[in-house]
Amino acid sequence: MSIERTHDCLVVGAGPAGSAAAMEMARAGIDVIVVDRGEFPRFRIGESFLPRTKRAFRRLGVLDKCLALPHARKLGVEISLGDWRHGPQYFYFRDVYGDGDKETFNMARAHLDLMMMETAREAGAEVRTSCAIESIDRLDDGDVRVRTNQGPIRARWMIDASGQATTLGRELGQRRFHSFLRNVAYFEHFEGVIRPSGRGQNCFGLTILDEGWFWMIPLDDTRTSVGFVARESLHRALDVAPEDRLQWAIARTPVLRERMANARGPKKNRVISDFTYRCDPFAGPGFFLIGDAAAFLDPVWSTGLTLGLLGAEQAAGSIIRMSQGSRASIERERHRTWMKRITDRAFRLVEGFYDPNFRDLLFSPNRTKSLERAFVTLLAGEIDDIPLDVGLRCRALQGLCALQRVRPITGRIRPFRIRLADAAEPIGIEKALPA
Numbered sequence: 001m002s003i004e005r006t007h008d009c010l011v012v013g014a015g016p017a018g019s020a021a022a023m024e025m026a027r028a029g030i031d032v033i034v035v036d037r038g039e040f041p042r043f044r045i046g047e048s049f050l051p052r053t054k055r056a057f058r059r060l061g062v063l064d065k066c067l068a069l070p071h072a073r074k075l076g077v078e079i080s081l082g083d084w085r086h087g088p089q090y091f092y093f094r095d096v097y098g099d100g101d102k103e104t105f106n107m108a109r110a111h112l113d114l115m116m117m118e119t120a121r122e123a124g125a126e127v128r129t130s131c132a133i134e135s136i137d138r139l140d141d142g143d144v145r146v147r148t149n150q151g152p153i154r155a156r157w158m159i160d161a162s163g164q165a166t167t168l169g170r171e172l173g174q175r176r177f178h179s180f181l182r183n184v185a186y187f188e189h190f191e192g193v194i195r196p197s198g199r200g201q202n203c204f205g206l207t208i209l210d211e212g213w214f215w216m217i218p219l220d221d222t223r224t225s226v227g228f229v230a231r232e233s234l235h236r237a238l239d240v241a242p243e244d245r246l247q248w249a250i251a252r253t254p255v256l257r258e259r260m261a262n263a264r265g266p267k268k269n270r271v272i273s274d275f276t277y278r279c280d281p282f283a284g285p286g287f288f289l290i291g292d293a294a295a296f297l298d299p300v301w302s303t304g305l306t307l308g309l310l311g312a313e314q315a316a317g318s319i320i321r322m323s324q325g326s327r328a329s330i331e332r333e334r335h336r337t338w339m340k341r342i343t344d345r346a347f348r349l350v351e352g353f354y355d356p357n358f359r360d361l362l363f364s365p366n367r368t369k370s371l372e373r374a375f376v377t378l379l380a381g382e383i384d385d386i387p388l389d390v391g392l393r394c395r396a397l398q399g400l401c402a403l404q405r406v407r408p409i410t411g412r413i414r415p416f417r418i419r420l421a422d423a424a425e426p427i428g429i430e431k432a433l434p435a
């Protein structure tokens with residue numbers, strides 16, 4: 001009779017979070033098996049990284065590998081209001097408080113995720129692709145048993161890094177959606193998008209509308225990722241096929257029309273639900289949740305990868321310490337507390353974006369440099385270890401938002417509004433490249 005081998009840790013999902021956790025554990029001598037239901041390379045959205053993400057890549061020893069792949073520099077964020085009223089506002093990472101990185105990069109995830117998965121394998125993790133979890137038969141400290149399409153797997157611990165599939169969150173009924181951050185994203189990659197010069201050079205382009213927002217992310221020398229994130233109300237009201245909505249929205253938004261005047265790309269767009277949720281508690285008997293399997297946050301500030309990589313570091317650290325004798329209950333509590341703290345902070349940052357009072361302050365000609373720098377420090381993803389003075393300035397910013405709500409201290413900003421009934425000349429993207 002063959003006896004099934006028991007691995008130290010099963011990681012579900014070989015995305016950046018799962019691969020990062022696997023490489024850390026394998027390097028520490030832990031017997032890790034990673035399963036992913038997909039094949040690599042594969043398309044994934046989430047292509048713009050924060051300076052804090054860059055530091056996490058450096059710590060993992062993969063930064064040089066990242067920079068050897070096609071990528072584009074990212075020095076800051078250019079925020080406009082859809083029709084150039086008020087002019088764009090610029091926020092540069094060079095203004096970040098402290099010693100953190102002052103710039104970062106964007107890249108296509110197909111490149112990044114393949115490299116991360118291969119590095120986990122090189123580190124000694126066993127990685128099985130096209131291997132999907134079909135059932136979880138036992139979940140306890142020291143005893144995890146699952147069934148996959150390639151046979152059963154046993155392990156002492158499980159890290160769920162299965163992304164928006166939230167394998168364990170669903171199984172345990174833990175997934176809770178945010179009350180109003182319920183958006184839908186329409187996106188594609190294009191050639192020939194006009195990139196800003198001057199102050200906006202090498203910036204992430206963020207265009208705010210009343211009904212949502214656009215991103216424009218240079219991915220390499222020629223390719224740009226363009227996406228439209230629509231509020232659920234627009235998504236429901238619109239009588240346009242979901243795969244045509246990116247072109248529909250671009251044609252009606254002056255900033256995008258201008259930048260996309262010579263763009264070429266697929267006619268139809270991809271679609272993904274962008275509903276913010278969390279699967280709290282983030283650890284339990286036999287398991288740890290990381291990345292999007294733990295929580296998904298509206299991507300406006302590009303926090304996804306930062307949270308995924310930092311969470312991976314925490315969970316891998318817990319498994320390594322447990323293998324050295326630390327108690328499961330202690331490590332579980334540590335992970336839960338850390339994940340809750342960091343997720344709460346990121347949630348507050350995103351909720352701020354959707355607060356019109358915060359927007360008024362962002363566009364205020366009188367905004368003070370020190371508050372702007374505190375905001376940029378959070379925008380850089382420096383949310384795991386906030387220095388006291390930055391924390392105090394952020395509190396001051398919150399106070400100003402509250403004041404703006406009841407007694408405006410600066411002019412009210414109205415973003416551009418798409419009129420649903422308006423006809424618009426179609427844009428020239430129908431000179432499409434093959435998808």
Ligand SMILES: Cc1cc2nc3c(=O)[nH]c(=O)nc-3n(C[C@H](O)[C@H](O)[C@H](O)COP(=O)(O)OP(=O)(O)OC[C@H]3O[C@@H](n4cnc5c(N)ncnc54)[C@H](O)[C@@H]3O)c2cc1C
Nearest residue numbers: 013015016017037046048133162163165291292299304305
């Ligand atoms: C519209 C949009 C824009 C975004 N923009 C950004 C951005 O600019 N910057 C940023 O940092 N983040 C961004 N994000 C977030 C980012 O995409 C995610 O945070 C990131 O991909 C999460 O990585 P992960 O490793 O947790 O999961 P994933 O990368 O999703 O990997 C999960 C893996 O698990 C596998 N899997 C799932 N279920 C199973 C199963 N049952 N069995 C086996 N394998 C399974 C999948 O095949 C997949 O490979 C954006 C997200 C959206 C929706």
